[in-house]
Amino acid sequence: MLQVPFIRQNKELVLARLALKNFKETGLVDEVLALDDQRKKLTLEYDETQAQVNSLSKEIGKLMAQGKKDEGEQQRAEVNALKEKLGPINDALNATEKNLHDTLVKLPNLPAAIVPPGKTPEENVEVRGGGTIPELYAAAVPHWDLAKKYDLIDFELGNKITGSGFPVFKNRGARLQRALVQYFLDYNTGNGYTEYAPPYLVNETSAYGTGQLPDKEGQMYHATEDNFFLIPTAEVPLTNIYRDEILKDSDLPIKMTGYTPCFRREAGSYGKDVRGLNRVHQFDKVELVQLVHPDKSYEVLDEMVAHVEGLLNALELPYRILRLCGGDMSFASAITYDFEVYSAAQQRWLEVSSVSNFETFQTNRMKIRFKENNGKPQLTHSLNGSSLALPRILASLLENNQAADGIHLPAVLHPYFGSDKIS
Template sequence: MLQVAVIRQQPEWVKERLAIRNFKETDLVDQIIELDEKRRKLQAEFDATQSKINSASKEIGILMGKGDKAGAEQKKLEVPALKASLQPITEQLQEAEKAQHDLLVKLPNLPSGEVPPGTSAEDNVVVRSGGPEPQLGADALPHWDLIVKYDLIDFETGSKITGRGFPLYKGRGARLQRAMVQYFLDFNTNAGYTEYQPPLLVNEASAYGTGQLPDKEGQMYFVTEDNFYLIPTSEVPLTNIYRDDILKETELPVKITAYTPCFRREAGSFGKDVRGLNRLHQFDKVEVVQIVHPEKSYEVLDEMVRHVEHLLQSLELPYRILKLCGGDMGFTSALTYDFEVFSAAQQRWLEVSSVSNFETYQTNRAKIRFKDEHGKIHLAHSLNGSSLALPRIIACLLENNQKEDGIHLPVSLHNYFGAKVIS
């Protein structure tokens, strides 16, 4: 959530940054400022009235001390009227604060100055690419056919158990999933991240803290009786570990990682975009999250991008890194880099990771702060990235590494999987 102080101090600059996102409701900025003026006046009126009550109470004590009981009783008659006048002021103040908050949560994060202009994915900027270019024969199969050929995943039974988008991994398919999760976690913990195993359901405050509410409630599965949400990503519970906390500056950066299943109701398109592992409602993902000093967050963002890049390089997959334009960024992000791997059999790029800096957008909502050496309290910055999402990685590993004698896995997975080839 944007800070009101920033909006008040630089309203035209805020509108300019929102325009980079192609955000049309910039009049919300003026409405928020108007409501803040009203809130400030009501707060001043409340404080003045409360001050009169405090002064009267103090004076009553002085009069009683002097033995002037009559004067004290006379002064006491003023207090009920002053207290009664606080009630409507309090109600108006609460209404103004709620109205302002309801408008604030409609504003997305302000894009960093590095964000390129643009309206859609076509305007994203390729930063760099790498990895070996696969050479497949004319009879190469897409991953959904390879899955059947090597009996790795049962989509039909998964659909029977739950519904479409809930695959049933089995045998070597389940073992490959487990091998990749373990490898990704080891890769992250070796880089200094602490592993957590968080809850898979979160409450409303947690979903609000990271910006899933009120923006993405339609994408999350909701447990109505308990008012819990199934997590769309472990970013949500991991970031909320520090909700309402004040860290010491010396505790920064906080580096955490976790493996979780992820649940998303998001509607998909049709055909090859959702076939096989391309888009699922339940999928496995390993996440990295950092809580950092504001002055270091963009340095940390670059570090996290390199970390994910090295992980992809170790999987020997062709990849490219995109800097997202204003029109294609997530609601809460200030700057996002997407990672895509090339699916040789499908002849298309598939997104496998997003690494984002949220600056203070999440930490302002979740009240994640730190105290500096002088005792002053500041909002921290939060960042997160997929390291990595498994389904499309598996799809590309199968497609890009298919040979006549089976699927040749990258060296990094040999010990984890217990074999070099799926045959």
């Protein structure tokens, strides 16, 4: 959530950055400032009226002590009249503060200065890439055919049990899922991240804290009886672990990782782009979250990008890293790098990770602060990244490593999977 003082002091910058993010409702900026003006006016009126009440109340006691009963009663009547004014002023102040908050949360985070202009994914900027795109043997097929051939994934069974987009992993497909999760967690904890196993459902406050609400209600599964939301990513419960806490400077950075299933409705998705594992409603993912000193967040962002890049190199997958343009970024992000791997049988790039810096956007909502040298509490910066989302990683591993005698797995997975190939 943006902060009103920053908007007031940097209105033109805010409008320019919102335009870079292709945000259309820029009139909300003036609404925020007008509501803040009204809030200040009502606060001053309330404080001045309360001060009059306090001052006159002290005078009543003096007048009574001096035997000036009539004057004292007159003062008391004035005090009662002023007290009656306080209620409506306070009600108006509360309503204005709520309206201000509700308007403020409609504004997305501002993109960082290095975010490129653009409105569509085609305008994202490739930063670098790695790996080698394989040349497949003549009988190569997409991963959904490989899944059937080697009895790894049953898409039809998932459709029977739940619906489209809920695949059932079985046999060596389930084992490969487990192997990937364990490898990712070991890689992350070996690099200083603390592992968590968080809840898969969160309350409304938690979803609001990370920016899923009020922006993405339609994309989340909602358990209405209890008003819980199935998590779209482990980012939500992990970041909320420190909600409403004041940390010490020495506590930073806080590095968290966790494996969870993720649930996304993906409303409106259809066509060839959603076939097989390309887009599903339930999938496994290992997540990274960091809470850091504001001065260090862009250095940490580079470290997290390198961390995910190391995973893809270890998996021997061809990849590219994209810096997202303003119009393709999420509501809460200040800057995002997407990782895509090449799916050789489909001959297309598939997104497998996003690494983002949210600066103070999330921590302001969650009031995650720290004290530096016992000074005034200030907001930390929050960052997160996928390391990694499994469906498209699995799709690319199957497709890129297929051969006539089976699917050859990268060496780093051999001890986790218990074999060097699927045949």
